[in-house]
Amino acid sequence: MPRRRKTFPCGHKGYGQTCHRCQQKDKVREEKKQQKQEWESTFAADPIDLSSLPIHVVVKAREIIAGLESQKNYREYNGKRLRHNRWIISIPVTRNYRMLCKDQGSLLIPQAVLSHEDYNVDKPGS
Ligand SMILES: [Zn+2]
CATH class of the missing domain: 3.30.2310.20 (RelE-like)
Known part of the structure; x- marks a missing residue:
């Protein structure tokens, strides 16, 4: 059975259970947030x-x-x-x-x- 392309609630089109475009965006946002926290935590070591x-x-x-x-x-x-x-x-x-x-x-x-x-x-x- 061919997989059917569908429209997700976010408006993107794709296959599967969740929108991969939004998933990717969330991942990037999460990574940026983590990088920012890591950067901020480095200040604790400064005199x-x-x-x-x-x-x-x-x-x-x-x-x-x-x-x-x-x-x-x-x-x-x-x-x-x-x-x-x-x-x-x-x-x-x-x-x-x-x-x-x-x-x-x-x-x-x-x-x-x-x-x-x-x-x-x-x-x-x-
Ligand atoms: Zn989406």
Whole structure:
């Protein structure tokens, strides 16, 4: 007996019990949701909150954090001490973002990643 093509309640046409087009769409949506949750769960491992930053900034910031944790010198990342606070080191992350780290003597503790706008507002005396 030839299989008969039918119209599903969603309006798509096809064979079988359920609409494969909608099933596929649901699967993609489910996968995207899962990817998003996985991505969001990675922020728990960061020493500072990066969750509000664009993805490319997050990726770069994590590279820098990992480098600092493995004893790389901040100068390798073009970091500079702030003129008005020598214990704070500013490391460029991207053109528009920089990471502030506190110098604890033997190690640098990341404090925050700020955009240029945030940074200029926070700067004392400006
Ligand atoms: Zn459908």
